[in-house]
Each structure stands twice: as structure tokens, then as C-alpha cells.
Amino acid sequence: MLVLPAAAGASVDPGSALHAYMRGRLADDDGAPGLALTSYRQALAGDPASLEVARRSYFQAVISGDMGLALRSAAVLESDGILPRDGTLLQIADALNRKDWAGARLIVDRMVAEGNFAFLAPIMRSWISVGEGRYAAPVIDPTDRFASLAKRYLDEHLALQALRNGDLQTARPSINQALALRTAEADELRLLFAGQLAARGARADALALLPETHANFAQAREDIARGKALSFHGKALTAGQGFARLLTRLAADISSDGSTGSLGIRLARIAAFADPAGAAPRIVAADLLSRGGYAAYAVEEARKVPGAGWYGALGQAELVEALAAAGQRPEAITLAHALAAVPNAEPERHVRLGQLLMQEKDYRAAASAFRAAQAGYSDDAVPWALLLFEGSALEQGAQWDEARAVLERAARLAPNEPAILNYLGYAQIERRQNMDAALELLKKASALKPQDASITDSLGWAQFVTGDIDAAVPILERAAAGAPSDATVNEHLGDALWAAGRRYEARYAWRAAAVFAEGETAQRLAAKTKEGMKPEYAAR
Template structure:
């Protein structure tokens, strides 16, 4: 086996052929998910041919995904020389300048970022951290006429609060804290812990305790320390504030799956800027796991001390990362342990329930979702928890129980499309109360007309009720919205066949067969070969 050195001797000449071999091996390893091997070979290729923009560009992306800061900076420098640095590369350089306390350099790079446009709305917040580092603080200001004003406002309060606490101004921090936490809602646990520590370290114990709810396992250690007055927390530095900003942006971008690759890169840049920052590690763990880099997610989650304030949050992320990495038994054991703790709360039960459902233990999942409802009084249970329980019962073939729970969910949320669709489609599948079920799905479709899954339900319900002509265009719209969905394409094929469009039906079934599994795959294959027969009809 030819061994490519990861570093060439000083003064070594460029060897494009060897670089090409290393680059090819890197791409193959990258495609196979062998991240460490890919990084080694990208590093080698970059050393052997530092003028190659293609090698530097791939090295840059792989370095960010793998968390190799040195390779990221090296490839970024080469891309910068070639005028080919991606826009997020400017963010990487800003973090490095802030880490060196090179305020002038950070200021210049922030101005460049604003000119580049993509991340210009971050400039007021980054500039405010720079002024704090320089010793003449100026609060972030967003001009009302700025076209990105609303977007920038989403992030400002958290930083105003942290900067005020850095200056010891608790009175200015408290209203900003309230706004920041209200904005983040159910995602505010880590932020609450950080702000509570900062408040307590500045003598605002009562305000700190207000941020950490009593009786919840997630906050138990923090609350105990706060009550005893056992809190020390250094002020957040400019580079740490910057890392938090990128991390928050990465999390928001990830809400749109099309932006997952960028989210992962931003999360990694945040960890480079603040390698010991627990909140940025939490976000990185979550996004790496969701972005197909689960081993990296496991590594980030394991960096978070189990016995620290953020330990419970880190363990929750570790459950998800382990499951995404394929180690479901370890994930399940940890999830059960977390759910069994006093004051575990509904979130842990839901995480356990989802994991059990993914492992086809629907009875266990239903029990976990039911346990999640224990935190709520009569009439206060969120409809989503009832939907989770009803779904688990339905998938576990306990339909009579499921229907009761799903009808409770609908009573609480009569205009929630996902509830209407689930209850309606479950009855259509069983050919029960077909007319009433069709009405539920029609209502769901009217409330959310662009949803491909709901369009499929509506088309299939029309097909089941004998309206083939009305079913076909709706199912065609559903298939256009979700071309990789096996169920939708199978439904479309059945409807097309029944409408006499048999060539198109086989085409739709063939598309379904690319993604179908198990019994469905066998049924669809039979239809492609023999056409639609009663025994091959979709359920």
C-alpha cells in the first residue's frame, strides 16, 4: 500500500500526481463515511499541492465537519490567497481575530462580512463585543430601516444581557434576559443556566433562582448550588459571545433542513472560537447528529461534564447522538436512566417514547408518552403529547384505544392539520367512518394546502370513496411535493391504474419501489410486473 505523508519536508516540491492520489483517496473515504481517513488524505493532498483550489475547498469543508481546526485554518488561508474563501470562512477568521484580541483585525473582518452580505445582520452584535474588548463599550444598535432589522433583533437581547452583566449592570440585564428567554421559549434551558450563573456571580441570587425552575431534574444541580451560594462564573468574553451568536444562528438555520450543511459549519466554527463553551458544544452535538455526522455528535456530547450544571442537557443530546450513530441499545439504556430520575419531566419521557417507537416498541412508547402527560393537570395536557400517544397505540395495533386518545387531541386542537390528518387517515386505512374521515382530511388540507402528506391523505381518501377522477390530480400534486415518498407514489400508481393510465401507473410504482421496504416493496414489485390486483392494493 502506498503511504502518503501527512506533511511534506520543508522545501519539498509540489507533486500534483501524488496530491491527486491523496485527494482521490480522501474523496472515497469521505463518501464511505471514514472521516478520519478522509481528513488525513485531504491534509496530505493540501500539503502536496497547496495551489489547488479544489483540494483546499474540499479540505476546508471536511475540516469543519470533522472539527479539525488546524486544517480548517490552513485550507482557509490557501483559499483566501486564491480569492476563493467561502463567505462562512470570513466568520472563521473573525473568531480567530477575537480569540487573539486583535480588535482592529476583527473590526476589519466584520466590515468585510457586512460588505459580503450573507451575514451582515450580525455586524452590530459582533461590533458591540469588539467595543467591549477595546474598553469603550457601545451597545448593539439595529437601524429600523435596515432590511435585516427583524432578523438581527432576534439575537440582540441575549448579547445585551451578557454584556450588561460583564459590566456589572444587573438592572440593565434583567429586562433583556426576560426578552431573550421569552424568544427562545422551550429551547431556553441552557440559556437559563448561563444567565443564572452570570447573575449569581454578580450578587443577584434572587434573579438567578427565578431562571431555574424548582423540581425539574434538568435544573436540580444549578438550583442547589444557587441556593447554597456556591457559584463562580467568569464574565463572558468577546470571543465567547461571538461563539454563542454563531451557535444560535446555526441552530436557527437548521430548522430548515435545506440549510443543514451550513448549520454544521457554523456550529463547528463556534466550537473553534470557544472550544470549552458548553452551550456551543450542546448545539454542535445536536446539529452534527441531525446532519449525518453522528459520531461527531457523540464526541461533542461527551465533552459536557455529567456532574456539571449542563450535565442533564448533555446527556439528552448524547441519547440522540448515540441513536443517530446506530448504537440504539446504549441510547435506550441512557434514555431510560434519565426518564427514571425524580423530576425527570415530560421532555425526557418524550425522548424515551420516540426512541422506543423508532425501535418498534409501540407499547413502551405509548406508556412513555402517557407518563409525559403526568406533569399537566386535567384539561392541560398538550395536544401534541396526545398525538404522540395515539400514534404509538395506532402503530401498535391498539386502534380502539388510539382512536379515543386521538379524538381527545382533536377536541383540544380542532384546527390543527396534523391531528385532523392523522385521525382521518387512520380511519381511511381501516375503511371506517369513511365519509367523516374524508371531511377531517379536507379540513386539514384547507388549513395546510401545501403539505404533501396531507395532500396524499386527501387523494387516497377520495380514491377509497370511489372518486378516482378527483383523486388523481391531488395525488399527482402530493408526489410532486414528495417525489421520494414510497407511500405517495404507490397511492398515485393505484389511482392511475384505476383511471386507465396504466403506463403512468407503472412509472409511479417504479418510483415507489426505489424507496419501499419490507412487505411494501414486495407488493409494489408485484404491481409493476402484473398490474393492480385486489390482493396488491395499497392499504
């Protein structure tokens, strides 16, 4: 077991397990997961019974994709009864890879007894039965309190198992239901079903799943029409692949609210371990790794999806995000340009390019990309978000007249959308244009979304600018309470408090703003905190 030195300042052998562990801890704190992983690997080899090393090794190993180290760490943790709940899933994946069907069943039984992902057990057991060669369809107990949750995943697996058995009549309604329930990763699921259908002679059904106006499906449609590569894409799923799909969907679902917690990453990594050749686990893992702060791993994972294959466009889209997150913006923009330039490029490709260009402050090019995203829609059916994107790019690019026209069009199409009302109202308040009308837009936006601190701030600032200081102060106080780390909100509050004669509180608000401010804003806040409010120090 690892033991800290008895006395402060005692030397630590650079080759010892303790030294490796300490190096791993420091690497963890410094955000260097690769070095942390290497260090924990060395520490566990030097002291294989250490629970603390095993715990940290486990998490680093799964996130990095080192399943050998993860399994060794999991064994240590399980011996002391502290295996993380996803560790059980890792053990199931390992048993399936080894075709240890009995062992996999025992682990699923233990998972249920522990109440650990138990709602997925019927589907897991069904895939194990596939491996055993005595298929039994998943059956969900309607009295189970998690039955409705389990049913979210059922149709996809019923469809895949029916396709595996050549039962197209059973598969078709399950395919439709699975696609109806899937709001994310739907393109990947369509490609999977299409390959399975085409390989079983249902090419018309397969092509119907892949609209020809979507570039993401171009390679698959061409191959299906020519009867090419169907033996690969239509190969019956194994037990491990079915299990991997279940974990991939779960990983995507638990992260669909924007969460970047590591559980989703670990589930996607375990899915890739269960299905090393699968595209879906790689695509989802790359997305979650990018959002979770592991950009280098995300780049690596996205590049494992063959660019020329059916899933290439989906993998390339994640590679754009990963490159950008890794600070490789020129490469990301070059790839985004290429993806947006192909025939029938989906709006998402143009939006992704536009957002990258916005970050580079190339506002004219960004506005052009957002306009290109609108090309496939009729004038009255353009999604309001695309117009808001374009209007924002034009406004930030000092093309206010054009921006205002686009934003007003968005407001006509979506008159009750708070984001549009807020942007259009605040942009006019900033320019001291149409003040009364702009104030009404912001009042409406705030009424529609009263808990949004940024909208509350816009309304309070508009009240201040139009001279109603008594109304402005409590609104801005509410905004600051909802966004205490927002420099703009706190500066607005400080200016309003100063005008209301509450000088001490004003300086307090400016100091709060200064903690998060940069550049010109930081200089302005420092000046008025010291000297008090002057016209030239007014918030922008």
C-alpha cells in the same frame, strides 16, 4: 500545484500530495469524513499552495473541528480571494484568541465592506471593545436594512455585557427580552443568565429563571442555593466568549427550519474554537452534526459537555440523539431511559425515549413514554402532539380501541389540527370503520392543509375506498405530483387508475411506487404490474 497524471493509467506515488488528495476525494464520496480529513491534511502539507486541496481541506477541517488545518487552508484561499464567507469569522475568532484586538477590528471592517454577516458587526465590535478594556455598547443604525435582524441578537449581548459591568438594573429588562425572543436553546440561556446573576448577588433573580419543576435546572438550583460554583458559572465573559455566543445563536437560527446545511455546523464549530470551554457551542454543534449526517462527530462533541455540570442534562439529551444517529440504539435507549427516570423529568425526555422505542417497534413501551410526557398537564391542557404520539404508538401496536379513544380526545382538544384529523380519519378508512365520518375528517384536514401530499393522498384513497373513483383519481394524481418518491401514494394512484380503466397509466404508477418500495409492498407491486389488479393485490 497539484497536476493530474499526463496519461491515463500513469502511476501515482502513494506518498504524494496528489495520492492523498485523491484518497480524500474518495473518502468524501464514501461518507468517511475522518479519512477525508486525514487525507486532505496530508495533501495540503505536501502541496501547500493548492487551491483545490485548500478548499476541500477547509470545509472538512471546520466540520471536524481541526481549527489548525482550517486556518492554514483559509490562508491559502484568502491569498486567491476565494475564502468562504464563514472563513472571515474563523479569522476573527483566531484574532480574539490571540488578543489581537486591532487585527480583529480590521477583519470586521473587511467583513462589513464585503457585506458578509455585516448585520452582526456592531455586536462584534462591542465585544472587541471589551477585550480592549474600553467598553462601548453596541449601537445598531435604525436605517440599516438589516437592523431588525440584528436586533434579534442585541438583547442577549446587552444583558451579558451589563452583567459583566455589574449593572443589574440594565441587565434585567434585557434578560427578559432576550428570553422572550429565544424559542430554541432557552434552557441554556437561562442557565447562563442565572449563573451571572447569582455570582453578582442576585440569587433570587437567578432562581426565578430556573423553575424547580424542570430537571434540566436541578444541579444549577442546588448550587445557587448553596453558593457553590458561582465563581465559575458567573465569570465575566471574555470578548471571545461573547463572539462565540453570537455565532452559536446564528448557527441555531439558520438551522431552525430543519435545514442540515453545513454552514450552521461550521458556525457552531467556529464558536467552539472561540470558546473552547463553553457548553452552548458544543450542544448546538452536536445537534447540527447529528442532523447533518456526521453522527460520530456529534457523539464526540456531546461528550465534551460534562455530564455532572449545569449543562449536563442538555448535553446528554444531544448525546441520545447522536448515539441513535450513529446506529448505537441500545446505548441511546439506555441513556434516554435514565434521563426520563429522574424527578421532574421534562416532557421532552419522555418524548425522546418514546420516539426511540417507536423506531425499535416497541410500541407499548413507546405509548407508555408518551403518556408519561403528559403527566404534568391537566386533562384539558395536554398538548395535542403528545396525544397524537400516544395514539400513533397504540395504533401501530395493534391496540386500536385504545388508540381511537386517545386520537378522538386529541381531536376534541384540537379540532382544527390537520395532523390529528388525517391520522384519525385514515386509520378508520384502513379498517373500513365509520367510513362517512372518516371521509369528512379527511376533507376537513385537506381543506386546512391543501398542499400536504400525505393528507391529499389520504383523502383520495378514502374517496376510492368509498366508491367515488371519479373523485379519487384527480386527488391522488395531485398527491403523487406533490410526493413523487412516495411508494404508498403512487400505489394508491395506480389502484385508482386501474379501477378507472386507465390500465397503462396504472402500471406506470405501480412501477414508480416499486422504485421506493421494500418487502411485502415491493412483492405486491411487482405482482400487479405483471398480472394486473387482483383483490389480493389491493393496497393496504
